[in-house]
Amino acid sequence: MNTFSFLALFPMSERSEKRTMRATADQVAREANVSRVAVSRAFNPNASLKQEKRDRILQIARELNYTPDMAARSLVTRRTHLVGMIVPDVCSPWESAEIDALTTALQAEGFATLLFKAKADFSMDPTLLTYMRGFNPDSVIAFTENIEPDVLSGFLDHAVPIYVIYDDAEQFAGKPSASLYDRLLVRQSDGIGQAVALLQGYGVRRIAYLAGKTQSLANTERQRMITKAMAERGMEPPVIVAGDYTYDTAYRATLDLFRIGEGADAVFASNDVGAFGAIDALRHELGLSVPGDVKVVGFDDIPQSHWKSYNLTTVRIDLEERVRALVRLILMRLKTPDAAPLTETLSTRLVVRGTVG
Amino acid sequence: MNTFSFLALFPMSERSEKRTMRATADQVAREANVSRVAVSRAFNPNASLKQEKRDRILQIARELNYTPDMAARSLVTRRTHLVGMIVPDVCSPWESAEIDALTTALQAEGFATLLFKAKADFSMDPTLLTYMRGFNPDSVIAFTENIEPDVLSGFLDHAVPIYVIYDDAEQFAGKPSASLYDRLLVRQSDGIGQAVALLQGYGVRRIAYLAGKTQSLANTERQRMITKAMAERGMEPPVIVAGDYTYDTAYRATLDLFRIGEGADAVFASNDVGAFGAIDALRHELGLSVPGDVKVVGFDDIPQSHWKSYNLTTVRIDLEERVRALVRLILMRLKTPDAAPLTETLSTRLVVRGTVG
DNA sequence: TTGTATGCGTTATCAC
DNA sequence: GTGATAACGCATACAA
DSSP: OOOOOEEEEOOOOSSSOHHHHSOOHHHHHHHHTSOHHHHHHHTOTTSOOOHHHHHHHHHHHHHTTOOOOHHHHHHHHSOOOEEEEEESOTTSHHHHHHHHHHHHHHHHTTOEEEEEEOOTTOOOOHHHHHHHHTTOOSEEEEOOSSSOHHHHHHHSTTOEEEEEEESOGGGGTTSTTGGGSEEEEEEHHHHHHHHHHHHHHTTOOOEEEEOOOTTOHHHHHHHHHHHHHHHHTTOOOOEEEOOOSOHHHHHHHHHHHHHTSOOOSEEEESSHHHHHHHHHIIIIISOOOTTTTOEEEEEEOOGGGGSTTTOOEEEEEOHHHHHHHHHHHHHHHHHOTTSOOOEEEEEEEEEOOSSOO | OOOOOEEEEOOOOSSSOHHHHSOOHHHHHHHHTSOHHHHHHHTOTTSOOOHHHHHHHHHHHHHTTOOOOHHHHHHHHSOOOEEEEEESOTTSHHHHHHHHHHHHHHHHTTOEEEEEEOOTTOOOOHHHHHHHHTTOOSEEEEOOSSSOHHHHHHHSTTOEEEEEEESOGGGGTTSTTGGGSEEEEEEHHHHHHHHHHHHHHTTOOOEEEEOOOTTOHHHHHHHHHHHHHHHHTTOOOOEEEOOOSOHHHHHHHHHHHHHTSOOOSEEEESSHHHHHHHHHIIIIISOOOTTTTOEEEEEEOOGGGGSTTTOOEEEEEOHHHHHHHHHHHHHHHHHOTTSOOOEEEEEEEEEOOSSOO
């Protein structure tokens, strides 16, 4: 798409006369014949200030192109209005969509997103954390799963984790002070149960689970829930195929499964992108029909899943709902740090399209 | 994919004893028996400080979990080490890849990405700019095309734009003070010329250009270059089909082109995602073969383009190269604001896959 | 090489 | 409701 047209810089060079362009509160105060404090109050809705005076100050501020300096403000308020996001792979469809939604929601609440790129292998670079710490984000969202909250908490002062847990809250009771923290419970089993039922309804007996990254908690729980759902329906445990959430790995793994391994009646992928890889391997290299010969189910329901070439039947996680819940938790904890731990719950459901039938 | 596992917050509540956890330069100084300034110097490689002393300070800083406060630092240095990015749609494959690469490259240079979401209709919200201004980013990258650099420059003090221009540098000579600014010249015509030649070689006579957003400069230039390349080869001008870079619009537009309009021998899409929409419409709804009945060419070469369902022949813009050039320009201008304007050039080339043949 | 004094732009505290 | 003053945490100029 190649959309962006230009970049703008702030050289702050000597030639540019700082003080004429960038107005300060003092200048606004002088111009409006009020104290510097009055200007500060004018920009703080809660502060008491005569309405007429506030209006005049705001008007003059606009004329002088004045904006309060967040850095200076944060120095004294101890609030940066920055939310750090640590992401290993911004390009991934699900993650980029989540970044998008989170940024939109947080921006509406007055927070800006501070984006950091983590190593591709999901290892948490201590340097990165130190670097980020310098910016003092009010909150941090980590898109990685192989780091224990306690590790991050140790690096970031006063960090209070929000656990994202899956399906079975009790399972996580053993975690250190688990119940002390806020939690987002994702009921993956809801959609997974529907998917397994649908597959069985179409005569599927052997399901292969195309796994995601092994460190991923979401992945191991998906696998567990699929196995459970199948057992409840009297089916044999799924064949587990190693994967890492990427298209290319899914493609090759599917090839191996059907050429070297014993194949399957259906492939349940740990995410949609993996499902795409499986579908393409089945159709374009193995010469099999989807859903005729093999059924495929994905997980996430990213926008690409409705593209006609795939038209994927998948377990949907409602992104908007998920982000709303997360932002609710963040803001709650930010505003009332001492409130009792809260648990938000998120359901999933099967979206039936064309890869099962 | 649903990867992230938890969030960490900084409540900064009263109960948390700020001063014990968050070490300050003074505390490190006291602990190391040096002055506060020495600590500052220890963290600034250029400052002169006895090596042994620096090591000791750094060691103690590590023990105390001390990191310099960027906000306080920026207050005096006038440098925030923040690069603002204004993006209308983070989920778009090309843009998310570009954000990823830019963030990685800038992070290596000590800059953090400050992400802002613009309105979907690409209109530049003045509130957003004011909001962003408060954070004083050292540089701003805008992923929108319908805003004149001068507008943004007016909002942000001392903003010096970097124009991204296309194919024909002279064409932009008329812009206000165009030659005063740094520029990235993208030679779209290179890859476009190759694509048109290939299409003609396979007997294509009528090409439809599936346009992108009309405000997009890249789009209008692509259209112009395709028309030019076709004229040079004695071909009739392309049929112009309206689009907006999205899959759904491309899908419907292709349907209209072949059902209501007169069809075409080939569809040249303004981006890869649009090409996917065209391919799916042709194959799955119009019952046509690609490349048998209709050839399709895209633009960008996003990762999805090699997915077997599409296997798209496309004009590649080297993302890494593009980002390197941009970062080079940014850093150059940041370090030496008064240097002479620079122009970086970027070529494009055709990647031949399976949708032409 | 090192330390002292000053200032960056803002808000919180306390008077009035 | 309003204004003076003191922080916030750091880097810079200058003096030693």
